[in-house]
Amino acid sequence: MPLLTWARLGVAAPFDPDHAFVTSPFLPRSALAALRALLALYALCTVITDLVLAVRDGAGHSFLSYFTQLSYIGLTAYYVAAAVQTIAYARWGRYPLRRWPRALQVxxxxxQSTIVVFPFIVTVVFWALLASPETFATVYSAWANTSIHALNSVFALVELLLTNAPPAPLLALPVQIICLAGYLGVAYITHEAQGFYTYPFLDPSKQHGVLAAYIVGIALGAALVFSLTRGLIMLRMRLVGLMRIRKGSDGLAERDGEGLEEWEEVGRPAENWAAGAAGKEGAGKENGGV
Incomplete structure (x- = not known):
């Protein structure tokens, strides 16, 4: 089997047959749509406010030089996209991403795989290495730092624990490592172009040999967080499946987003899937399920 296939990238045909990316094991579809829309709006307002004030203070040219800002923009973009797809599913019982080209699905x-990993890295690095007395010096700095360096991880936990989203494909890890390596280029280009290091621990004249340890440590930390989040998602799926079995309710078992075993059935024929999907949507409407 080739190393790089659509299935290995998490978009086996048909894409998301159980509507896991737009459903929750605990919330009705309308409630999940509202929650994602609320988080998307909050994140978007945070990004816009931070950018406007950076421009006002003459720092707009370096706004995109920080990994914190780039990762938060990615988090915002995901929640906006997820909110749109979930609202469509809540309204019509289907969502457009399933019919879009494979490249957009990938x-x-x-x-989605980055927004459940990068926020935790940002939170840990900031509070362990970068936080200072100025972090809460003003009302605005307290709000901005809490939103970008703490609530970002809360947003990630919402995606991990309150949705039926499956584990990220293993190929997502090298993609994330490439993104982190690419950011090093951004940081050092910023130094050459604007004369400062975005993060003090990236300064080789001060850190010397420790710099390599920081870089390797962050890469290893990303791999660890990636593994932990995949494990947490699998555990959530297993526990939800066991809860439904113990309740002995056919209605619950028929709802969108099954247990871990469902995700192993990626090769079933399209005809069987279409019939099953139609039955699930009908059962979901009759039972008011997610």
């Missing part, structure tokens, strides 16, 4: 899957 982009959605890979973006």
């Amino acid at each position: 982009a959605h899957v890979l973006l």
